[in-house]
Ligand SMILES: Nc1ncnc2c1ncn2[C@@H]1O[C@H](COP(=O)(O)OP(=O)(O)O)[C@@H](O)[C@H]1O
Ligand SMILES: O=P(O)(O)OC[C@H]1O[C@](O)(COP(=O)(O)O)[C@@H](O)[C@@H]1O
C-alpha cells in the first residue's frame with residue numbers, strides 16, 4: 001500500500017506536456033564525432049577519433065544517439081595545414097608548473113555537457129578539456145598575437161585582456177602582442193597598440209575596455225586581409241554572441257586562405273545569454289552591484305506611504321541578472337523578465353498584486369529586465385523597429401512605461417495616493433570593474449584561451465561547462481541563446497521566494513491573448529531547448 005502523501009508542490013507543476021521527456025536528438029553541429037562504447041562504465045576505452053581519420057566537417061547532423069559518446073570537437077590548424085611542425089611546450093621548463101602533478105591536459109580528457117544523468121542516459125555531447133598541451137604549434141618568438149574587444153561593456157574585460165598578455169608573456173615567452181582598438185573595425189581603420197605586461201599591469205582595476213569597443217563594422221575580408229598584412233598569427237576575440245559569430249566568419253576565412261592563424265573567442269556578455277557555458281564573466285559582479293540599486297529602492301519605498309520602487313536591470317532577451325538579483329536580495333516583491341510574459345489588469349495581473357502588497361506591507365519593489373514586456377510597450381508607445389549598428393533591436397524603456405501605467409492606474413482609476421521611485425542603474429552596473437571571483441574566472445578564461453591557441457586549436461570559444469573549462473566550437477555557442485527556462489526549477493524557486501503571480505493563469509487572463517502568447521512561448525521553448 002502506498003502511504004505517501006502527494007507533495008503540495010505537485011499541484012503547482014506545469015501541465016505534463018511541459019515536462020515531456022526530451023528526445024535524444026543532438027543539436028546540428030558539423031564537428032560532432034560519435035564514438036560507441038562497449039560499456040557505459042568504462043572510461044575512454046576507444047581513442048578519440050583523430051582528425052586524420054575522421055573529416056572534421058563530417059555531416060553527422062541530427063543523429064539519434066542511443067548509448068553513444070559524442071565529442072563536439074574544435075578545429076585544429078593541422079586540419080588544413082597537415083604538415084605544420086610542433087614543438088615541446090615551454091611550460092615543461094616553467095617554474096610555475098614545476099611540481100604540478102599533471103602539467104599537461106591529456107588528449108583524451110573531455111568535459112560532459114550534461115552532468116545529471118541516469119543509468120540509461122546516452123553518454124551525450126562532450127567538449128575538449130581546456131588547458132596546456134604537451135606540444136605547441138607555434139615557436140614563442142614567432143608568435144604575433146592580437147586582442148580585440150567588441151559589443152557592449154561588461155565587468156572584467158580588462159582582466160581578460162591583462163591575463164592574455166601576461167599569460168602569453170610569462171607562460172610562453174611571447175612578447176609581440178597587439179591591441180586592436182575600437183572593436184572589429186579597428187582591424188582596418190585604426191593603429192594597433194603594443195601590449196606588454198607593464199602596459200596592462202593595472203587595467204583590471206578599471207571598468208570598461210582598455211582597447212575600446214564598437215558595434216557593427218565587421219568586414220570579414222578586410223579584417224583577414226589586415227591579419228595577413230600585419231603577420232598576426234593568433235587572434236583573441238573578446239565579445240558576446242554577435243562577436244562570436246564574427247569570430248566564426250574570421251576563422252572560416254582564415255581556413256579558406258590556409259593561414260596559420262589561431263582564432264580564439266572569449267565569451268563576454270553581461271546578459272549571460274551565451275549558450276553552453278555555465279555563466280559569463282562579469283555576471284556575478286553585475287548581480288552584486290544590482291543589489292545596491294535594489295537596496296536603494298527598498299529604503300526609499302519603505303520610508304513613505306504606498307511606496308512603489310521599480311528597478312530596471314539589463315537583459316535584452318535573457319532575464320538572468322533580474323532573476324539572480326531578485327533571488328539574492330529578498331527585498332524584491334516581483335521580478336519581470338523577457339521570457340515570462342505578464343499582464344497588468346484583471347485577476348492574477350500585476351496591478352492586483354501591487355495593490356495586495358501595498359495593503360500588506362505599504363510598499364513594493366519590482367525588478368524589471370529591460371527586455372521584459374517589449375511587445376506591450378511597443379503597442380502603447382508606437383515604437384518603430386530600430387536597430388543598433390550590429391543589427392540588435394533597440395529596446396523601448398519598459399521601466400518608464402511601467403512607471404506611467406502603474407501611476408495612471410492607482411491615481412486615476414483606484415484613486416489611491418502612491419509614491420513612485422524609478423531607478424535605472426543599467427550602465428552604472430555594466431561600467432564597474434569585476435569583483436574578486438570574476439577576476440579569478442577571467443584569469444582562467446584568458447589562460448585557457450592562450451593554451452588552446454598555442455596548442456594549435458582554432459575556431460573555438462573557451463568557457464566552463466559544469467565547472468570545468470572546455471574548448472567549445474564557436475558554432476555551438478552561437479547556435480542557440482541562453483535564456484531563463486520557465487520550465488526549469490530556478491524560475492520556480494524565484495516564484496516561491498517572491499510569491500509573485502506566475503501570470504500563467506489561463507482562464508482568467510484578460511482577453512485570453514496574453515495567456516495564449518505565454519503558452520505558445522513556453523511550448524516553443526520546450527522544442528528549442530532540446
Ligand atoms: N552574424 C554576424 N557576423 C559577423 N559579425 C557579426 C555578426 N553579428 C554581430 N557581428 C559583429 O560583432 C560585433 C559585436 O556584436 P554585438 O551584437 O554588438 O555585441 P555582442 O558581441 O556583445 O553580442 C559587431 O562588430 C558586429 O558587427
Ligand atoms: O547601449 P548599448 O551599449 O548598445 O548596450 C545596451 C545593451 O547591451 C547589453 O548589455 C548586451 O550587450 P552585448 O550583446 O553587447 O553583450 C544589453 O543588456 C543592452 O541592451
Ligand SMILES: [Mg+2]
Nearest residue numbers: 151240241242
Ligand atoms: Mg549580444
